[in-house]
Amino acid sequence: GDSVTQMEGPVTLSEEAFLTINCTYTATGYPSLFWYVQYPGEGLQLLLKATKADDKGSNKGFEATYRKETTSFHLEKGSVQVSDSAVYFCALIKTSGSRLTFGEGTQLTVNP
Amino acid sequence: DTEVTQTPKHLVMGMTNKKSLKCEQHMGHRAMYWYKQKAKKPPELMFVYSYEKLSINESVPSRFSPECPNSSLLNLHLHALQPEDSALYLCASSQVGLKRDGGGYTFGSGTRLTVV
Numbered sequence: 001g002d003s004v005t006q007m008e009g010p011v012t013l014s015e016e017a018f019l020t021i022n023c024t025y026t027a028t029g030y031p032s033l034f035w036y037v038q039y040p041g042e043g044l045q046l047l048l049k050a051t052k053a054d055d056k057g058s059n060k061g062f063e064a065t066y067r068k069e070t071t072s073f074h075l076e077k078g079s080v081q082v083s084d085s086a087v088y089f090c091a092l093i094k095t096s097g098s099r100l101t102f103g104e105g106t107q108l109t110v111n112p
Numbered sequence: 113d114t115e116v117t118q119t120p121k122h123l124v125m126g127m128t129n130k131k132s133l134k135c136e137q138h139m140g141h142r143a144m145y146w147y148k149q150k151a152k153k154p155p156e157l158m159f160v161y162s163y164e165k166l167s168i169n170e171s172v173p174s175r176f177s178p179e180c181p182n183s184s185l186l187n188l189h190l191h192a193l194q195p196e197d198s199a200l201y202l203c204a205s206s207q208v209g210l211k212r213d214g215g216g217y218t219f220g221s222g223t224r225l226t227v228v
Contacts, residue, residue, distance in 0.1 A: 032216065034216045036219075041224075042221055042222070043118075043200075043202055043219045043220050043221040043222045044155070044202065044204075044219040045219070046216050046217075046218070046219075049216055087152075089154055091216075093216065093217075098160075099157060099160075099168070100145075100157075100204075100216070100217055102154035102155060103154065104153075104154055105152070105153070105154050107152070
């Protein structure tokens with residue numbers, strides 16, 4: 001079946017450091033890929049998305065590129081802030097109205 | 113309106129109580145979902161409604177009973193829960209049937225349920 005593998009956390013960085021959270025997937029066909037963010041005590045927010053190979057999703061300084069050759073969708077940010085501290089989930093879906101498959105999540109803590 | 117609204121935000125209930133969680137969206141989405149999330153874990157799918165019909169039940173115990181009265185509303189009726197059912201319950205919605213849907217799911221902020 002479909003699956004998503006994220007780098008294990010937690011990840012602790014200093015403010016203004018460079019962030020990479022690795023995500024790889026296993027799926028047949030052409031899934032859409034997502035990064036969701038969950039701040040403490042809240043639900044999930046869609047951070048960015050990509051629907052086909054070589055698409056780059058971006059939002060709030062975060063970027064991720066859909067790499068079909070390496071089945072990856074790594075999340076990057078050039079300079080993290082304390083307010084970026086949250087849990088980040090990589091996810092995929094084959095067709096709307098079906099299952100959204102999540103990775104295990106990566107806890108990010110950014111220290112001042 | 114681009115939100116999924118869940119009520120209540122917090123709920124404490126005894127093991128003999130009956131309560132309901134409510135979810136509402138006005139984005140015209142025709143798929144709605146219930147997820148359960150334990151601390152430090154990804155959400156786990158419970159139920160999927162597509163065009164107001166139950167399309168997926170992930171073998172959820174019968175003490176959880178979903179209902180979709182119309183295309184904008186989704187309820188989760190709770191009865192005789194156990195302490196291990198304490199979790200964050202998330203509702204989500206999406207379009208249906210579009211390949212490569214760029215929108216993904218829209219999640220609500222959740223109901224934090226504690227069973228005592």
